[in-house]
Amino acid sequence: MIEVQDLTKTFRIHKKEAGLKGSIRALFHREWHSVEALKSVTFNVKAGETVGLVGANGAGKTTLLKLLSGILHPTSGSAKVLGHTPWERSNQFRRQIALIMGQKAQLWWDLPAADCFLLLKEIYEIPQNQYQESLDSLTQLLDVRNQMNTQIRRLSLGERMKMELIAALLHRPRVVFLDEPTIGLDVNAQRALRDFIANYSLQWKPALILTSHYMEDIKHLCRRVVIIREGDFIYDGPLSKVVHQFTRHKVVTVALDAPLNGSYALPKHLGEVLSCDATLARFKVDRERIAEASSWLLQNCQVSDLSIEEEDISTVISKLFLGSPS
């Protein structure tokens, strides 16, 4: 459904020195520099697949979504979405996709949602029965029936986001791009939106690319994740394997029967202490030596409980954003 080959996007941005002097100088002479927002990325997404696109701010996530939805023209490379070149923006292509941006209202600010939806019905040429069916189901699932006649600008952020989702899904797109749909929402609203997206995906099986800074969104919705750093894909694969691929360690936590005087110490070759207090300690242990380290701890300490965990995925991904682990 989505086929991307060596897609590159470079922006030309002018630099201005800070302060009044810089502003005056910029009146006569401007320095320009190029920023490579996306560096020759290649990937595919199948129908029914939900891909989480994660990366730090400015990594190139939104640029990629804008390219795939036809808003931007690439510097080089090619892409096919449903067999169409996105930036040619044929009506047939646009009728089958949706882009939802958490940070940007796309509905008409001064109109109530009901009017916006009616307009979209005509724009997308949605048959009356399909429109009514979609609208009833979406408004019920997202619990916004009572807000349908309120001006968009008077809605809360959560309500507005729900309306944006309805607007984008009314025409049942086959490809959906979600750019930080839960940004700024409270925990309950985030959960409601996540559940809704999961249900929608299950029912209509679109190809879906989701960007989010909330790992809960990614964990809940995506089996496959793409990690992007400074315009480069550094990982593309199952979410479950991110931790395995990028960390050599596991975390072993032991609880003691009785408080310990002094501190824990593992033989150096087995691992290192992450934290410890009188009755609880955490160790970072090479995954190859887990059995050996556990056995040593059980033999040498009065252990009442022992658990072995992978490093938290959010922590791993955060480190990846910063450039480590490599």
Added chain:
Amino acid sequence: MKWIKMVAAMELKKSLTYRVHFWVQFVGHVGAELLVAYFLWKAVFETRNTTSIGGFSLLTMTYYYLFSACSLRIVRGGEGEAGYISTDIYDGSLTRYLLYPLPFLGFKYVAHLAQQGIGILQLLLVFLFVSTVIGFPNESSISLFTLMAGIATSLFVGYLYYLLQVCIEMVAFWQDVVWNLMAMFRMTTIFFGGAVLPLAFFPDWGRTVAHFTPFPLLISYPVKTFLGQITLFEWLESFALFIGWVLFLTLLSRWIWTRGVKQYSGVGI
């Protein structure tokens, strides 16, 4: 193509949502301009101690300004949706229109047309009020026919104004701020269109310069039609010029759009 009806309805709803704005725009644009022009020309007529200047009596002059203010309002279409093209580009709202399966410039023109409809309603209200209060000049050729012809002329020259506006607004693809260009465009339209002073009062060279621009078509042409001061030949000659400008500007706007949209970066998102 049902979206055309819906977009027009949406634009009307948006305009009518803010009723204070509706009446202020109406009174401000038409009423205030009319009052200023009336008292100014009354003073000129009294100073000169004459009943006719350049073939205009005070009453005809009043109607000239009434129709020029109303024509300008109709032709500009209130500068609603269409007036926001540069803002759409600047703040990234254009993204929405690039996603929807409809022609962006067509969408904007339909919104412009709807605004023109509101302008016509305002014209009819003010015309009814003024003609009831001051009556018609003796030498008047104003009739229901000229009123209808004037409205029709204002409607279609509105497309020319829209194209000019769009070409300037789209400069925002390359330059973030274009309001100064728009301000220059509006001032030029008002001056060379004949809204400040009828073109008949311009020196010969001024009229010649104006003739080579599209501006007289935007105001002077519909106003003369309203006043019944235009022959069929002159009307057709102006219409032919209008067609020429429309063809040229349609091609130009498409050329700018095709290139501009490649520059678009959707910032502000």
